[in-house]
Amino acid sequence: MGLFVEVVKAKGFRGAAEAIGIPNSTLSRRISGLEKAIGLRLLHRTTRKIELTEAGKIYFERCKRIVEEARLAHEQLGEMLAQPSGVLRVSLPVDFAVTYLAPLIAEFAGLYPGITFDLDLTPRRVDLVGEPFDVAIRMGQPEDSQLIARQLASLESHLYASPGYLERAGEPHKPSDLEKHECFSISKAGAGFWTLRDGKHTAKISVGGRFTINSVGLMRRLATLDMGIVLVPAEVVADDLAGGQLRRVMPAWHGVPMPVYAITETRLLPAKTQRFIEFLRERLEP
Template identity: 45%
Template sequence: MDPFRNMDIFVEVAKAGGFRLGAKALNIPISTVSRRIAELERDIGLRLFKRTTRRMELTDVGRLYFERCRRLVEEAKVAHEELTTTQGNVSGLIRAMVPIDFSFVYLNSIVADFLRLNPGIRFELDLSARPVNLVSDPFDFAIRMSAPTDMGIIARKIAEIPIGLFASPEYLAARGTPRTPADLLQHDCLLLSEWAWPWRLTPATGGEPVYVNVEGPIVTNNLGSLIQLAMKHLGIVLVFSERVRPEVEAGRLVPVLPDWEPTAASVYVLTETRLLPARVRVFINYLIERLAVVTR
Protein backbone atom coordinates (compact mmCIF):
# COMPACT_ATOMS: atom_id res chain seq x y z
CA MET A 1 0.00 0.00 0.00
CA ASP A 2 1.26 3.48 -0.90
CA PRO A 3 -0.04 5.66 1.97
CA PHE A 4 0.46 8.86 -0.04
CA ARG A 5 -1.15 7.85 -3.34
CA ASN A 6 -4.67 9.07 -2.55
CA MET A 7 -4.01 11.34 0.42
CA ASP A 8 -4.25 14.63 -1.47
CA ILE A 9 -7.58 13.60 -3.02
CA PHE A 10 -8.96 12.61 0.37
CA VAL A 11 -7.92 15.97 1.86
CA GLU A 12 -9.56 17.98 -0.93
CA VAL A 13 -12.80 15.99 -0.70
CA ALA A 14 -12.89 16.39 3.09
CA LYS A 15 -12.25 20.14 2.82
CA ALA A 16 -14.89 20.59 0.14
CA GLY A 17 -17.46 18.44 1.94
CA GLY A 18 -18.28 16.21 -1.01
CA PHE A 19 -17.04 14.34 -4.08
CA ARG A 20 -18.47 16.84 -6.58
CA LEU A 21 -16.88 19.93 -5.01
CA GLY A 22 -13.69 18.01 -4.34
CA ALA A 23 -13.49 16.97 -7.97
CA LYS A 24 -14.04 20.56 -9.04
CA ALA A 25 -11.24 21.80 -6.78
CA LEU A 26 -8.90 19.11 -8.12
CA ASN A 27 -10.08 19.58 -11.71
CA ILE A 28 -10.53 15.84 -12.24
CA PRO A 29 -13.65 13.74 -12.99
CA ILE A 30 -15.91 12.88 -10.07
CA SER A 31 -15.69 9.21 -11.09
CA THR A 32 -11.94 9.34 -10.52
CA VAL A 33 -12.41 10.91 -7.10
CA SER A 34 -14.97 8.28 -6.08
CA ARG A 35 -12.74 5.43 -7.27
CA ARG A 36 -9.63 6.78 -5.54
CA ILE A 37 -11.43 7.34 -2.22
CA ALA A 38 -12.83 3.82 -2.37
CA GLU A 39 -9.30 2.57 -3.06
CA LEU A 40 -7.94 4.48 -0.05
CA GLU A 41 -10.65 3.10 2.25
CA ARG A 42 -9.96 -0.40 0.98
CA ASP A 43 -6.20 0.01 1.54
CA ILE A 44 -6.49 1.20 5.12
CA GLY A 45 -9.49 -1.02 5.93
CA LEU A 46 -11.57 1.77 7.44
CA ARG A 47 -14.58 3.81 6.38
CA LEU A 48 -13.57 7.50 6.12
CA PHE A 49 -16.90 8.96 4.97
CA LYS A 50 -20.50 8.40 5.99
CA ARG A 51 -22.63 8.56 2.86
CA THR A 52 -26.37 9.09 2.64
CA THR A 53 -28.64 10.09 -0.23
CA ARG A 54 -28.55 13.71 0.98
CA ARG A 55 -25.10 14.35 2.40
CA MET A 56 -21.63 13.05 3.05
CA GLU A 57 -19.55 13.63 6.16
CA LEU A 58 -16.40 12.32 7.75
CA THR A 59 -16.53 9.45 10.19
CA ASP A 60 -14.77 9.85 13.53
CA VAL A 61 -11.79 7.99 12.09
CA GLY A 62 -12.01 10.11 8.95
CA ARG A 63 -11.84 13.34 10.96
CA LEU A 64 -8.75 12.14 12.79
CA TYR A 65 -7.13 11.04 9.53
CA PHE A 66 -8.00 14.37 7.90
CA GLU A 67 -6.32 16.39 10.66
CA ARG A 68 -3.14 14.34 10.25
CA CYS A 69 -3.14 14.27 6.45
CA ARG A 70 -4.02 17.88 5.82
CA ARG A 71 -0.74 19.23 7.20
CA LEU A 72 1.28 16.64 5.29
CA VAL A 73 -0.39 17.53 2.01
CA GLU A 74 -0.02 21.28 2.62
CA GLU A 75 3.66 20.94 3.45
CA ALA A 76 4.26 18.80 0.36
CA LYS A 77 2.56 21.37 -1.87
CA VAL A 78 4.52 24.23 -0.33
CA ALA A 79 7.78 22.33 -0.69
CA HIS A 80 7.03 21.70 -4.37
CA GLU A 81 6.17 25.34 -5.01
CA GLU A 82 9.29 26.55 -3.22
CA LEU A 83 11.41 24.52 -5.65
CA THR A 84 9.58 25.71 -8.75
CA THR A 85 9.60 29.33 -7.56
CA THR A 86 13.39 29.38 -7.36
CA GLN A 87 13.43 28.71 -11.10
CA GLY A 88 11.42 31.77 -12.09
CA ASN A 89 8.26 33.77 -11.38
CA VAL A 90 5.43 32.29 -9.37
CA SER A 91 2.56 30.66 -11.24
CA GLY A 92 -0.77 29.01 -10.60
CA LEU A 93 -4.26 29.92 -9.39
CA ILE A 94 -4.96 32.29 -6.48
CA ARG A 95 -8.48 32.20 -5.06
CA ALA A 96 -9.60 35.02 -2.76
CA MET A 97 -12.74 36.55 -1.28
CA VAL A 98 -12.61 40.35 -1.19
CA PRO A 99 -15.15 43.10 -0.33
CA ILE A 100 -16.32 44.71 -3.56
CA ASP A 101 -15.51 48.30 -2.54
CA PHE A 102 -11.99 47.40 -1.42
CA SER A 103 -11.49 45.71 -4.77
CA PHE A 104 -12.88 48.70 -6.67
CA VAL A 105 -10.67 51.25 -4.90
CA TYR A 106 -7.45 49.35 -4.26
CA LEU A 107 -7.22 45.72 -5.30
CA ASN A 108 -7.99 45.89 -9.02
CA SER A 109 -4.98 48.02 -9.91
CA ILE A 110 -2.73 45.99 -7.61
CA VAL A 111 -3.85 42.71 -9.21
CA ALA A 112 -3.32 44.16 -12.70
CA ASP A 113 0.26 45.18 -11.86
CA PHE A 114 0.96 41.82 -10.22
CA LEU A 115 -0.25 39.96 -13.30
CA ARG A 116 2.06 42.00 -15.52
CA LEU A 117 4.97 40.97 -13.31
CA ASN A 118 3.81 37.34 -13.01
CA PRO A 119 2.01 36.28 -16.20
CA GLY A 120 1.79 32.68 -14.98
CA ILE A 121 -0.66 33.65 -12.21
CA ARG A 122 -4.46 33.44 -12.52
CA PHE A 123 -7.00 34.87 -10.08
CA GLU A 124 -10.49 33.82 -9.02
CA LEU A 125 -11.98 36.66 -6.98
CA ASP A 126 -15.27 36.41 -5.09
CA LEU A 127 -16.29 40.04 -4.48
CA SER A 128 -18.32 39.47 -1.35
CA ALA A 129 -18.40 40.28 2.34
CA ARG A 130 -20.30 37.12 3.25
CA PRO A 131 -18.92 34.85 5.98
CA VAL A 132 -16.17 32.59 4.73
CA ASN A 133 -15.06 29.15 5.92
CA LEU A 134 -11.45 28.88 4.83
CA VAL A 135 -11.38 25.14 5.63
CA SER A 136 -14.28 24.11 3.38
CA ASP A 137 -14.48 27.04 0.93
CA PRO A 138 -11.99 26.97 -1.96
CA PHE A 139 -10.16 30.19 -1.06
CA ASP A 140 -6.49 30.76 -0.33
CA PHE A 141 -7.31 33.86 1.70
CA ALA A 142 -9.98 36.45 2.39
CA ILE A 143 -9.75 40.18 2.98
CA ARG A 144 -11.96 41.74 5.61
CA MET A 145 -12.35 45.23 7.07
CA SER A 146 -12.80 44.07 10.65
CA ALA A 147 -11.05 41.59 12.93
CA PRO A 148 -12.55 38.08 12.75
CA THR A 149 -14.25 36.52 15.75
CA ASP A 150 -13.39 32.96 14.66
CA MET A 151 -10.43 31.95 16.84
CA GLY A 152 -9.49 29.22 14.36
CA ILE A 153 -8.69 31.77 11.63
CA ILE A 154 -5.27 33.42 11.28
CA ALA A 155 -5.77 37.17 10.86
CA ARG A 156 -3.00 39.55 9.84
CA LYS A 157 -3.59 43.29 9.81
CA ILE A 158 -2.00 44.60 6.62
CA ALA A 159 -3.12 48.23 6.30
CA GLU A 160 -5.14 51.09 7.70
CA ILE A 161 -7.22 53.03 5.18
CA PRO A 162 -8.16 56.70 5.75
CA ILE A 163 -11.90 57.29 5.93
CA GLY A 164 -13.99 60.43 6.16
CA LEU A 165 -17.50 61.81 6.46
CA PHE A 166 -19.29 63.06 3.35
CA ALA A 167 -22.70 64.36 2.33
CA SER A 168 -24.28 66.04 -0.66
CA PRO A 169 -24.43 69.86 -0.75
CA GLU A 170 -28.22 69.59 -1.12
CA TYR A 171 -28.53 67.55 2.09
CA LEU A 172 -26.41 70.02 4.05
CA ALA A 173 -28.33 72.98 2.64
CA ALA A 174 -31.58 71.43 3.83
CA ARG A 175 -30.41 70.08 7.21
CA GLY A 176 -27.49 72.32 8.14
CA THR A 177 -23.76 71.59 8.30
CA PRO A 178 -22.48 69.83 11.46
CA ARG A 179 -19.88 71.88 13.34
CA THR A 180 -19.07 69.37 16.10
CA PRO A 181 -19.37 65.58 16.38
CA ALA A 182 -22.36 66.04 18.71
CA ASP A 183 -24.22 67.72 15.85
CA LEU A 184 -24.30 64.36 14.06
CA LEU A 185 -26.98 63.26 16.53
CA GLN A 186 -29.37 65.62 14.74
CA HIS A 187 -28.61 64.16 11.32
CA ASP A 188 -29.43 61.07 9.28
CA CYS A 189 -26.33 58.88 9.01
CA LEU A 190 -26.00 56.09 6.44
CA LEU A 191 -24.49 53.04 8.13
CA LEU A 192 -22.33 50.18 6.90
CA SER A 193 -23.09 46.98 8.80
CA GLU A 194 -19.51 45.71 8.53
CA TRP A 195 -18.17 48.73 10.44
CA ALA A 196 -19.02 49.13 14.09
CA TRP A 197 -20.68 52.20 15.48
CA PRO A 198 -20.76 54.51 17.45
CA TRP A 199 -18.50 56.52 15.18
CA ARG A 200 -15.15 57.41 16.73
CA LEU A 201 -13.83 60.87 15.81
CA THR A 202 -10.52 62.42 16.88
CA PRO A 203 -9.51 66.09 16.46
CA ALA A 204 -7.10 66.46 13.53
CA THR A 205 -4.86 68.58 15.75
CA GLY A 206 -4.72 65.84 18.38
CA GLY A 207 -6.69 65.13 21.51
CA GLU A 208 -9.14 62.68 22.97
CA PRO A 209 -11.54 60.84 20.66
CA VAL A 210 -15.26 61.45 20.78
CA TYR A 211 -17.79 58.65 20.32
CA VAL A 212 -21.12 59.46 18.67
CA ASN A 213 -24.07 57.06 18.69
CA VAL A 214 -25.27 57.98 15.24
CA GLU A 215 -28.54 56.77 13.76
CA GLY A 216 -30.02 56.76 10.32
CA PRO A 217 -32.65 55.40 7.99
CA ILE A 218 -30.50 52.78 6.27
CA VAL A 219 -28.02 50.06 7.25
CA THR A 220 -26.45 47.97 4.49
CA ASN A 221 -23.39 45.84 3.83
CA ASN A 222 -22.57 47.61 0.55
CA LEU A 223 -20.56 50.81 0.63
CA GLY A 224 -21.33 51.63 -2.98
CA SER A 225 -25.04 51.69 -2.19
CA LEU A 226 -24.47 54.07 0.71
CA ILE A 227 -22.54 56.44 -1.54
CA GLN A 228 -25.35 56.43 -4.08
CA LEU A 229 -27.87 57.14 -1.32
CA ALA A 230 -25.72 59.98 0.01
CA MET A 231 -25.71 61.51 -3.48
CA LYS A 232 -29.52 61.27 -3.39
CA HIS A 233 -29.36 63.59 -0.37
CA LEU A 234 -30.45 61.02 2.23
CA GLY A 235 -27.73 61.57 4.81
CA ILE A 236 -24.08 61.56 5.87
CA VAL A 237 -21.89 58.61 4.95
CA LEU A 238 -18.65 57.28 6.47
CA VAL A 239 -16.51 55.96 3.62
CA PHE A 240 -12.98 55.45 2.27
CA SER A 241 -11.84 58.96 1.33
CA GLU A 242 -10.29 57.62 -1.89
CA ARG A 243 -13.55 55.86 -2.80
CA VAL A 244 -15.43 59.16 -3.20
CA ARG A 245 -12.62 61.32 -4.61
CA PRO A 246 -14.32 61.60 -8.06
CA GLU A 247 -17.62 62.59 -6.42
CA VAL A 248 -15.90 65.21 -4.25
CA GLU A 249 -13.99 66.65 -7.23
CA ALA A 250 -17.26 66.88 -9.17
CA GLY A 251 -19.02 68.59 -6.26
CA ARG A 252 -21.58 65.82 -5.80
CA LEU A 253 -20.29 65.18 -2.26
CA VAL A 254 -18.47 67.44 0.20
CA PRO A 255 -16.46 66.60 3.35
CA VAL A 256 -18.25 66.87 6.69
CA LEU A 257 -16.35 67.78 9.89
CA PRO A 258 -12.99 67.98 8.05
CA ASP A 259 -11.25 68.99 11.30
CA TRP A 260 -12.18 65.62 12.83
CA GLU A 261 -10.70 62.29 11.76
CA PRO A 262 -12.70 59.05 11.93
CA THR A 263 -10.74 55.98 12.97
CA ALA A 264 -9.03 54.45 9.94
CA ALA A 265 -10.46 51.22 8.55
CA SER A 266 -8.24 48.23 9.36
CA VAL A 267 -7.62 45.73 6.58
CA TYR A 268 -7.06 42.09 7.53
CA VAL A 269 -5.89 39.13 5.49
CA LEU A 270 -7.48 35.91 6.76
CA THR A 271 -5.94 32.50 6.14
CA GLU A 272 -6.64 29.04 7.48
CA THR A 273 -2.94 28.26 7.94
CA ARG A 274 0.40 30.02 8.10
CA LEU A 275 1.75 27.47 5.63
CA LEU A 276 0.90 29.33 2.43
CA PRO A 277 1.81 28.34 -1.14
CA ALA A 278 4.55 30.49 -2.62
CA ARG A 279 2.20 32.16 -5.13
CA VAL A 280 -0.15 33.25 -2.32
CA ARG A 281 2.63 34.39 -0.01
CA VAL A 282 4.31 36.41 -2.77
CA PHE A 283 1.04 38.13 -3.70
CA ILE A 284 0.12 38.98 -0.10
CA ASN A 285 3.56 40.52 0.43
CA TYR A 286 3.13 42.51 -2.79
CA LEU A 287 -0.32 43.63 -1.65
CA ILE A 288 1.06 44.85 1.68
CA GLU A 289 3.84 46.81 -0.03
CA ARG A 290 1.45 48.51 -2.44
CA LEU A 291 -1.14 49.34 0.23
CA ALA A 292 1.57 50.97 2.32
CA VAL A 293 2.12 53.40 -0.57
CA VAL A 294 -1.45 54.12 -1.69
CA THR A 295 -2.94 54.55 1.81
CA ARG A 296 -0.43 57.09 3.12
Protein backbone atom coordinates in the same frame (compact mmCIF):
# COMPACT_ATOMS: atom_id res chain seq x y z
CA MET B 1 23.51 7.61 -1.30
CA GLY B 2 25.43 10.86 -1.60
CA LEU B 3 28.52 9.41 0.08
CA PHE B 4 28.51 6.43 -2.28
CA VAL B 5 28.37 8.73 -5.30
CA GLU B 6 31.30 10.78 -3.96
CA VAL B 7 33.41 7.63 -3.45
CA VAL B 8 32.75 6.47 -7.02
CA LYS B 9 33.44 9.91 -8.50
CA ALA B 10 36.73 10.17 -6.51
CA LYS B 11 37.63 6.57 -7.39
CA GLY B 12 38.60 5.90 -3.81
CA PHE B 13 37.82 6.49 -0.15
CA ARG B 14 40.71 8.81 0.61
CA GLY B 15 39.94 11.36 -2.10
CA ALA B 16 36.23 11.27 -1.28
CA ALA B 17 36.90 11.64 2.45
CA GLU B 18 39.08 14.68 1.84
CA ALA B 19 36.47 16.25 -0.47
CA ILE B 20 33.63 15.66 1.98
CA GLY B 21 35.67 16.54 5.06
CA ILE B 22 35.16 13.39 7.14
CA PRO B 23 37.68 10.73 8.29
CA ASN B 24 38.50 7.99 5.82
CA SER B 25 37.54 5.30 8.36
CA THR B 26 34.13 6.89 8.95
CA LEU B 27 33.41 6.99 5.22
CA SER B 28 34.46 3.36 4.76
CA ARG B 29 32.27 2.30 7.68
CA ARG B 30 29.23 4.10 6.27
CA ILE B 31 29.61 2.54 2.82
CA SER B 32 29.90 -0.87 4.48
CA GLY B 33 26.71 -0.10 6.40
CA LEU B 34 25.00 0.83 3.12
CA GLU B 35 26.02 -2.48 1.55
CA LYS B 36 24.70 -4.40 4.58
CA ALA B 37 21.40 -2.50 4.45
CA ILE B 38 21.00 -3.26 0.73
CA GLY B 39 22.28 -6.84 1.07
CA LEU B 40 24.63 -6.54 -1.89
CA ARG B 41 28.29 -5.70 -2.36
CA LEU B 42 28.59 -2.47 -4.31
CA LEU B 43 32.38 -2.06 -4.45
CA HIS B 44 35.42 -4.26 -5.02
CA ARG B 45 38.11 -2.87 -2.72
CA THR B 46 41.84 -3.26 -3.36
CA THR B 47 44.82 -1.55 -1.81
CA ARG B 48 45.13 0.79 -4.78
CA LYS B 49 41.63 1.39 -6.08
CA ILE B 50 37.97 0.51 -5.96
CA GLU B 51 35.80 -0.92 -8.70
CA LEU B 52 32.04 -1.10 -9.00
CA THR B 53 30.42 -4.50 -8.83
CA GLU B 54 27.55 -5.27 -11.19
CA ALA B 55 25.11 -4.33 -8.45
CA GLY B 56 27.22 -1.23 -7.75
CA LYS B 57 26.93 -0.09 -11.36
CA ILE B 58 23.13 -0.39 -11.27
CA TYR B 59 22.96 1.40 -7.92
CA PHE B 60 25.29 4.16 -9.10
CA GLU B 61 23.22 4.82 -12.24
CA ARG B 62 20.09 4.99 -10.11
CA CYS B 63 21.78 7.41 -7.71
CA LYS B 64 22.80 9.65 -10.62
CA ARG B 65 19.21 9.74 -11.90
CA ILE B 66 17.91 10.63 -8.44
CA VAL B 67 20.50 13.40 -8.05
CA GLU B 68 19.63 14.80 -11.48
CA GLU B 69 15.90 14.68 -10.75
CA ALA B 70 16.53 16.50 -7.47
CA ARG B 71 18.55 19.14 -9.31
CA LEU B 72 15.81 19.66 -11.89
CA ALA B 73 13.18 19.83 -9.16
CA HIS B 74 15.24 22.46 -7.34
CA GLU B 75 15.53 24.52 -10.54
CA GLN B 76 11.79 24.24 -11.18
CA LEU B 77 11.06 25.33 -7.62
CA GLY B 78 13.33 28.32 -8.11
CA GLU B 79 11.47 29.22 -11.30
CA MET B 80 8.13 28.93 -9.50
CA LEU B 81 9.33 31.27 -6.77
CA ALA B 82 10.69 33.73 -9.31
CA GLN B 83 7.58 33.60 -11.48
CA PRO B 84 4.60 32.23 -9.48
CA SER B 85 1.83 30.53 -11.43
CA GLY B 86 -1.49 28.76 -10.95
CA VAL B 87 -4.96 29.81 -9.86
CA LEU B 88 -5.12 32.36 -7.03
CA ARG B 89 -8.46 32.10 -5.24
CA VAL B 90 -9.26 35.26 -3.26
CA SER B 91 -12.30 36.33 -1.24
CA LEU B 92 -12.71 40.12 -1.26
CA PRO B 93 -15.04 42.68 0.36
CA VAL B 94 -17.34 43.80 -2.44
CA ASP B 95 -17.19 47.59 -2.21
CA PHE B 96 -13.56 47.92 -1.22
CA ALA B 97 -12.55 45.61 -4.07
CA VAL B 98 -14.55 47.45 -6.71
CA THR B 99 -13.69 50.99 -5.66
CA TYR B 100 -10.10 50.57 -4.52
CA LEU B 101 -8.50 47.15 -5.01
CA ALA B 102 -9.41 46.69 -8.69
CA PRO B 103 -6.49 48.74 -10.08
CA LEU B 104 -4.09 47.06 -7.66
CA ILE B 105 -5.25 43.61 -8.78
CA ALA B 106 -4.80 44.68 -12.41
CA GLU B 107 -1.25 45.85 -11.67
CA PHE B 108 -0.42 42.60 -9.87
CA ALA B 109 -1.82 40.56 -12.78
CA GLY B 110 0.50 42.45 -15.13
CA LEU B 111 3.51 41.59 -12.99
CA TYR B 112 2.71 37.86 -12.84
CA PRO B 113 1.22 36.65 -16.14
CA GLY B 114 1.45 33.02 -15.00
CA ILE B 115 -1.24 33.56 -12.35
CA THR B 116 -4.95 33.25 -13.12
CA PHE B 117 -7.55 34.66 -10.74
CA ASP B 118 -10.71 33.30 -9.14
CA LEU B 119 -12.10 36.31 -7.25
CA ASP B 120 -15.14 35.93 -5.01
CA LEU B 121 -16.79 39.22 -4.03
CA THR B 122 -19.27 38.53 -1.29
CA PRO B 123 -20.23 40.07 2.06
CA ARG B 124 -20.31 36.64 3.72
CA ARG B 125 -17.41 35.30 5.75
CA VAL B 126 -16.05 32.45 3.65
CA ASP B 127 -14.78 29.27 5.34
CA LEU B 128 -11.05 29.22 4.62
CA VAL B 129 -10.81 25.69 6.05
CA GLY B 130 -13.71 24.12 4.19
CA GLU B 131 -13.63 26.17 0.98
CA PRO B 132 -10.80 26.32 -1.60
CA PHE B 133 -9.65 29.91 -1.01
CA ASP B 134 -5.98 30.85 -0.81
CA VAL B 135 -6.60 34.12 1.03
CA ALA B 136 -9.42 36.41 2.16
CA ILE B 137 -9.04 40.19 2.35
CA ARG B 138 -11.12 41.62 5.19
CA MET B 139 -11.77 45.03 6.73
CA GLY B 140 -12.13 45.26 10.51
CA GLN B 141 -10.79 43.11 13.30
CA PRO B 142 -10.48 39.36 12.51
CA GLU B 143 -13.19 37.26 14.11
CA ASP B 144 -11.57 33.80 14.01
CA SER B 145 -8.44 33.53 16.16
CA GLN B 146 -7.63 30.10 14.67
CA LEU B 147 -6.76 31.68 11.30
CA ILE B 148 -3.60 33.60 10.39
CA ALA B 149 -4.16 37.37 10.01
CA ARG B 150 -1.58 39.64 8.38
CA GLN B 151 -2.37 43.34 8.60
CA LEU B 152 -2.03 45.10 5.27
CA ALA B 153 -3.05 48.63 6.20
CA SER B 154 -5.01 50.81 8.59
CA LEU B 155 -7.46 53.13 6.84
CA GLU B 156 -8.68 56.27 8.58
CA SER B 157 -12.35 57.10 8.04
CA HIS B 158 -13.67 60.61 7.46
CA LEU B 159 -17.06 62.28 7.12
CA TYR B 160 -18.41 63.02 3.65
CA ALA B 161 -21.60 64.46 2.21
CA SER B 162 -22.77 65.88 -1.09
CA PRO B 163 -23.00 69.63 -1.72
CA GLY B 164 -26.73 69.16 -2.35
CA TYR B 165 -27.35 67.55 1.02
CA LEU B 166 -25.34 70.17 2.89
CA GLU B 167 -27.20 72.97 1.13
CA ARG B 168 -30.51 71.42 2.18
CA ALA B 169 -29.69 70.23 5.72
CA GLY B 170 -26.88 72.57 6.74
CA GLU B 171 -23.30 71.68 7.54
CA PRO B 172 -22.34 70.06 10.89
CA HIS B 173 -19.45 71.68 12.75
CA LYS B 174 -19.12 69.52 15.88
CA PRO B 175 -19.93 65.87 16.72
CA SER B 176 -23.18 66.64 18.53
CA ASP B 177 -24.50 68.31 15.36
CA LEU B 178 -24.55 64.91 13.68
CA GLU B 179 -27.43 63.76 15.87
CA LYS B 180 -29.70 66.07 13.84
CA HIS B 181 -28.52 64.76 10.47
CA GLU B 182 -29.23 61.79 8.23
CA CYS B 183 -26.25 59.48 8.84
CA PHE B 184 -25.81 56.14 7.17
CA SER B 185 -25.56 53.23 9.57
CA ILE B 186 -23.92 49.91 8.71
CA SER B 187 -26.01 46.89 9.69
CA LYS B 188 -23.70 45.11 12.13
CA ALA B 189 -22.75 45.16 15.80
CA GLY B 190 -22.11 48.68 17.00
CA ALA B 191 -24.39 50.24 14.37
CA GLY B 192 -26.02 53.47 15.42
CA PHE B 193 -22.90 54.93 17.01
CA TRP B 194 -19.88 56.70 15.54
CA THR B 195 -16.66 57.18 17.50
CA LEU B 196 -14.87 60.33 16.35
CA ARG B 197 -11.53 61.84 17.30
CA ASP B 198 -9.84 65.18 16.68
CA GLY B 199 -6.41 64.40 18.09
CA LYS B 200 -7.28 65.64 21.57
CA HIS B 201 -10.83 64.50 22.21
CA THR B 202 -12.93 61.40 21.56
CA ALA B 203 -16.68 61.61 21.07
CA LYS B 204 -19.11 58.70 20.79
CA ILE B 205 -22.15 59.96 18.96
CA SER B 206 -25.53 58.33 18.51
CA VAL B 207 -26.37 58.63 14.82
CA GLY B 208 -29.30 57.49 12.78
CA GLY B 209 -31.33 57.99 9.68
CA ARG B 210 -33.74 56.33 7.35
CA PHE B 211 -31.20 53.83 5.97
CA THR B 212 -29.48 50.85 7.60
CA ILE B 213 -27.32 49.18 4.95
CA ASN B 214 -24.84 46.30 4.74
CA SER B 215 -23.06 47.76 1.72
CA VAL B 216 -20.47 50.53 1.88
CA GLY B 217 -20.85 50.99 -1.85
CA LEU B 218 -24.58 51.64 -1.60
CA MET B 219 -24.03 54.08 1.27
CA ARG B 220 -21.49 55.93 -0.83
CA ARG B 221 -23.84 56.05 -3.80
CA LEU B 222 -26.78 57.31 -1.73
CA ALA B 223 -24.56 59.98 -0.22
CA THR B 224 -23.79 61.25 -3.73
CA LEU B 225 -27.56 61.42 -4.28
CA ASP B 226 -27.96 63.94 -1.44
CA MET B 227 -29.36 61.42 1.06
CA GLY B 228 -27.03 61.92 4.04
CA ILE B 229 -23.57 61.79 5.63
CA VAL B 230 -21.28 58.81 5.37
CA LEU B 231 -18.24 57.82 7.49
CA VAL B 232 -15.80 55.87 5.30
CA PRO B 233 -12.09 55.73 4.36
CA ALA B 234 -11.03 58.28 1.75
CA GLU B 235 -9.94 55.42 -0.54
CA VAL B 236 -13.58 54.35 -0.92
CA VAL B 237 -14.82 57.76 -2.11
CA ALA B 238 -11.74 58.94 -4.02
CA ASP B 239 -13.56 59.18 -7.37
CA ASP B 240 -16.55 60.99 -5.84
CA LEU B 241 -14.26 63.52 -4.17
CA ALA B 242 -12.36 64.13 -7.39
CA GLY B 243 -15.61 64.60 -9.30
CA GLY B 244 -17.17 66.93 -6.73
CA GLN B 245 -20.08 64.61 -5.88
CA LEU B 246 -18.91 64.45 -2.28
CA ARG B 247 -16.81 66.67 -0.06
CA ARG B 248 -15.37 66.25 3.39
CA VAL B 249 -17.21 67.73 6.36
CA MET B 250 -15.91 68.42 9.87
CA PRO B 251 -12.31 67.96 8.62
CA ALA B 252 -10.82 68.20 12.12
CA TRP B 253 -12.62 64.97 13.09
CA HIS B 254 -12.06 61.41 11.89
CA GLY B 255 -13.26 57.94 12.75
CA VAL B 256 -11.37 55.08 14.39
CA PRO B 257 -8.84 53.66 11.88
CA MET B 258 -10.12 50.53 10.16
CA PRO B 259 -7.55 47.73 9.73
CA VAL B 260 -7.34 45.71 6.53
CA TYR B 261 -6.16 42.10 6.88
CA ALA B 262 -5.13 39.22 4.66
CA ILE B 263 -6.55 36.08 6.29
CA THR B 264 -5.17 32.61 5.55
CA GLU B 265 -5.64 29.15 7.00
CA THR B 266 -1.91 28.49 7.40
CA ARG B 267 1.45 30.26 7.47
CA LEU B 268 2.81 27.86 4.81
CA LEU B 269 1.75 29.68 1.67
CA PRO B 270 2.49 29.00 -2.00
CA ALA B 271 4.52 31.63 -3.85
CA LYS B 272 1.48 33.08 -5.66
CA THR B 273 -0.26 33.83 -2.34
CA GLN B 274 2.88 35.19 -0.67
CA ARG B 275 3.52 37.57 -3.56
CA PHE B 276 -0.09 38.78 -3.61
CA ILE B 277 -0.09 39.56 0.12
CA GLU B 278 3.32 41.26 -0.07
CA PHE B 279 2.18 43.31 -3.07
CA LEU B 280 -0.99 44.55 -1.35
CA ARG B 281 0.93 45.43 1.81
CA GLU B 282 3.41 47.52 -0.19
CA ARG B 283 0.65 49.37 -2.06
CA LEU B 284 -1.73 49.86 0.86
CA GLU B 285 0.78 51.01 3.47
CA PRO B 286 0.97 54.81 3.74
